[in-house]
Each structure stands twice: as structure tokens, then as C-alpha cells.
Amino acid sequence: MEFKRFIDALCMISAQNKSSQVPVLIGALAMTYPAETYAPRGGMKGLFSSWLDHFVALGGNWKPQQRVTALNQSINDWEIGINNELNRESYEHVVSNMTGWSLSQLLGERSTLPTQAWSAFTIYAGVKCTQPIQELYHLVLPEKSLGVPDYFCSFSHPEDSTRAPAGWQTLTLSIHTTEGEWDLEGEAYDQKKEYFKNLIWRHFRETFPQITEQKFLTAGTPRTFYHYTLRPGGRVGGLPHRWSYPLWLWPSQFKRVGLSQLGDTVFPGQGLVATITGAMQWWRRVKAKRF
Numbered sequence: 463m464e465f466k467r468f469i470d471a472l473c474m475i476s477a478q479n480k481s482s483q484v485p486v487l488i489g490a491l492a493m494t495y496p497a498e499t500y501a502p503r504g505g506m507k508g509l510f511s512s513w514l515d516h517f518v519a520l521g522g523n524w525k526p527q528q529r530v531t532a533l534n535q536s537i538n539d540w541e542i543g544i545n546n547e548l549n550r551e552s553y554e555h556v557v558s559n560m561t562g563w564s565l566s567q568l569l570g571e572r573s574t575l576p577t578q579a580w581s582a583f584t585i586y587a588g589v590k591c592t593q594p595i596q597e598l599y600h601l602v603l604p605e606k607s608l609g610v611p612d613y614f615c616s617f618s619h620p621e622d623s624t625r626a627p628a629g630w631q632t633l634t635l636s637i638h639t640t641e642g643e644w645d646l647e648g649e650a651y652d653q654k655k656e657y658f659k660n661l662i663w664r665h666f667r668e669t670f671p672q673i674t675e676q677k678f679l680t681a682g683t684p685r686t687f688y689h690y691t692l693r694p695g696g697r698v699g700g701l702p703h704r705w706s707y708p709l710w711l712w713p714s715q716f717k718r719v720g721l722s723q724l725g726d727t728v729f730p731g732q733g734l735v736a737t738i739t740g741a742m743q744w745w746r747r748v749k750a751k752r753f
């Protein structure tokens with residue numbers, strides 16, 4: 463039973479689903495976790511900054527804080543509304559990186575994407591240890607009777623001074639959750655968030671007794687993720703792999719003439735693997751004019 467729980471937890475990280483639902487090849491990939499898993503210098507922010515520098519060096523124009531609020535197709539091109547105002551420029555080809563749910567909403571069409579997808583409850587902190595923690599990834603499966611959910615810990619590299627000063631490491635704990643579990647108002651929401659944060663944090667501190675100090679303890683819920691990423695329901699893990707949603711049902715990357723789509727709701731699997739592999743496929747087809 464405990465072994466199956468462990469296999470399920472590994473599959474949840476890599477494929478966003480329990481082992482009984484995961485196709486065998488993806489399951490095999492999940493079993494290798496955390497092999498070939500890297501901790502980029504500067505974390506996700508570091509990775510993003512280096513991609514952004516490269517994008518700008520190639521002539522790309524980054525416009526932060528601009529929300530696409532309309533996407534209208536005219537005869538030969540596309541017009542984009544930004545922050546509720548229609549942009550005067552028009553574009554021959556638009557590539558969207560928002561989720562498939564958001565894109566359908568913008569186009570005013572019914573989405574055929576499943577909405578069963580995970581969000582996360584996350585806890586962030588800075589921690590100081592007696593000895594730096596060198597194993598950066600940990601899957602913790604608490605004893606069932608404690609009522610603490612399984613959680614995943616990710617520490618920054620002890621030598622990565624861009625993420626924490628010497629002697630300290632930044633830490634993210636994440637737990638799979640759904641938007642429905644956080645559909646609460648006012649005090650009920652705040653209390654639940656505080657309760658879960660303390661429940662999991664207490665267990666974490668007992669599990670890692672080498673941690674002597676903590677700073678900046680804070681938590682995030684699906685609502686937080688919606689706020690920062692605009693992903694409907696705060697669904698942050700991509701679409702789960704499952705038998706009942708085989709590859710041929712996944713949406714095309716090429717939605718309409720002059721409109722294509724990237725990201726973890728269009729290419730199978732969560733995270734960087736899905737977004738990068740999807741983008742490479744897209745680029746090959748664009749180069750070969752096969753769309």
C-alpha cells in the first residue's frame with residue numbers, strides 16, 4: 463500500500479495523475495524522477511531573466527503589465543485589445559501563450575479542454591540549517607493518521623547566492639489541490655489558509671530537524687495563482703495525463719489562420735518539458751510552413 467502511495471506521488475509530480483490513470487511511457491518517465499532535474503541559478507526567475515535577455519537580444523519587445531483583453535480576426539490579420547483598449551496595430555500571426563481555457567474565452571468560443579486539472583497550495587520560506595541541505599528535492603509522505611497531505615519540498619542550491627544569503631536557502635513546499643477546495647469567502651478562506659500552512663509547516667520542521675531558523679513564511683492558494691498568472695481556477699500544473707484523454711484529443715497548436723497556441727495546456731505534460739517541447743514542434747512546423 464505504502465509502495466503504491468509512493469508510485470502515485472511520483473506520477474503526480476511528473477504526470478499530474480495517479481498511477482492507474484497514467485499511460486505507461488509517461489509513467490516510466492515519472493519513475494526516473496528526480497533524475498535529469500536541474501536547479502537553475504536564480505530559480506524560475508533566473509531562468510526567465512536569461513530567456514528574456516536572449517529574446518530582447520534577438521529583437522523581441524517585452525511589454526510587461528499589459529493584459530490582452532480582446533483578440534479579433536479581420537480579413538487578413540488580427541487586432542489585439544490591450545487593457546480594454548484596441549491596439550491600432552494589426553498582426554499577420556499571433557502566438558498565444560495563455561492557457562487554452564483563457565484563449566477560448568477571449569475568442570468567445572466553447573472550450574473543449576477538460577477542466578479537471580490541479581492547482582497547488584504552496585508554502586514559501588527562507589531557512590537556515592546546521593549543515594546546508596544538498597539534496598534539493600524531497601517527497602514527504604506523512605503518516606496517514608496525522609492528517610497532513612503528501613508534500614513536495616524544493617530547496618534552492620546552497621551555493622546560489624542570488625536566491626538566499628550565505629548560510630540560508632529558499633524553500634518551496636507544494637501540495638496538489640483544486641480550486642473548489644478554496645472556494646471560500648473572507649475569514650473562512652483566511653482561516654483555512656492559515657490552518658494548512660501551520661499544519662504542514664509543523665510537520666516539515668519535525669521532518670527536517672537540521673533547520674534552525676526560518677524567515678518570510680508565507681502561503682499561496684489557487685486564488686493566489688489566479689491573481690499572479692491569470693490561469694483560470696489557478697490551475698497551474700498543465701493538463702493531467704490520462705487514458706481517457708489520449709493524445710489525439712489534444713487541441714491543435716494551430717487554432718485558426720494566423721493564430722497558434724503554445725504552453726502546457728496544448729502539449730501533453732506539465733511544466734517546462736511540455737512548454738519547450740511544444741514550442742520546438744511549433745517552430746519546426748512554422749519553418750517548414752506545415753500549418
Ligand SMILES: Cc1cc2nc3c(=O)[nH]c(=O)nc-3n(C[C@H](O)[C@H](O)[C@H](O)COP(=O)(O)OP(=O)(O)OC[C@H]3O[C@@H](n4cnc5c(N)ncnc54)[C@H](O)[C@@H]3O)c2cc1C
Nearest residue numbers: 528529530559560582636691692698725726732733734735
Ligand atoms: C508550485 C509549482 C511548482 C512547479 N514546479 C515545476 C518544476 O519544478 N518544473 C516544471 O517544469 N514545472 C513546474 N511547475 C509547472 C510550470 O510552472 C507550468 O507548467 C508552466 O509555467 C507553464 O508554462 P506556460 O508558458 O504554458 O504558462 P504560464 O507559465 O501560465 O505562462 C503564461 C503567461 O501568460 C500570461 N497571461 C495570461 N493571460 C494573459 C492575458 N490575457 N494577457 C497577457 N498575458 C497573459 C500569464 O501572466 C503568464 O505569464 C510548477 C508549478 C507550480 C505551481
